[in-house]
Amino acid sequence: MEIYSTEEQQEEAIKSFFKENGLQILVGAALGVAGFTGWNFYVDSQIEAQESASVEFDQFLKVAGAESAQADVVNSELSKFVEAHGETGYGIFANLVAAKKSVEAGELTVAETRLQAAVNATTETSLKGLVNTxxxxxxxxxxxxxxxxxxxxxxxxxxxxxxxxxxxxxxxVAQGKESEARQAYQLAADKGGLEGNTILKMKLQDLALSTNVAS
Known part of the structure; x- marks a missing residue:
């Protein structure tokens, strides 16, 4: 998967891949093992569930994306969505959206819970990396x-x-381990983290300044 410069681009790429390929993957699996008893029924039910989840996920996004949307309303809608479609990939993205709303509302503990739920719901390496960061x-x-x-x-x-x-x-830095923090920030810079990221540059400069003052 292409490396994107922002979390939002990565999330959209993963989400788009899932929406565009999720049903095709199921159909392909059905064609490959169509002879097994009961498999066609299982796949048909899975496709129906994915289609339903896709429609309701789009509705959830409209509610969550409204400028007037309150975190408690979003979390209420999320609970309904996860109860109905928590076992689909859309449940993961719904938790990501709700977590973002909770952060914006200053409800960090709720956001942590939502993100942990998203982590627990996926084994896909790239998506797990996005959520864990x-x-x-x-x-x-x-x-x-x-x-x-x-x-x-x-x-x-x-x-x-x-x-x-x-x-x-x-x-x-928050733990007072400035030397280790400087090494971590430098590693981030070496890995391309300075591209479009003036904040990282400021962090490195601040630590360099504090080191000079201390010496």
Whole structure:
């Protein structure tokens, strides 16, 4: 999968792939093993479930994307959606949307719960990396620094190396480990993290300045 420069682009790419290929994958599987008893019925039911989930997911996005949408309303709609379609891939993205709304509302604990639910619902490496980096950011904001570092250790997709290193640096700075944080930020820069990211450059400069002052 192509490496994208922002989380939003990565999320949209994964979401688009799922929407465009999810049904085709099921149909292909059906054609490949059509002779097995009961398999056609199973696949038909899965296709129907995916189609229904797709329609309701689009409706959920309209509710969540409205400027006037409140976090509690979004979470209420999410609960209904997950109850009906939690076993489909759309349940993962619904949790991501709800988590974003919760962060915007300052409800970080709720966001952490939503992101953890999304992590637990997928085994796909790239998607898991996307969710875990967001989860780690929320954990840093909640001052759960050790938990954030543990979450980051679970991200294995190369596309997230720069982002993981930067968030790790944030956690280490908060813990007062400036030398280790500087190494993490430098790794993020070496992995291409400075591209379009002036904040990372400022973090490196601030640590360099504090080191010079201390010396």
């Amino acid at each position: 967001r989860l780690a950011r929320v954990q840093v904001a909640l001052e759960k620094y050790d938990a954030a570092l543990e979450t980051l250790s679970l991200v294995t997709a190369p596309a997230y190396e720069a982002r993981v290193a930067e968030i790790k640096g944030d956690a280490l």
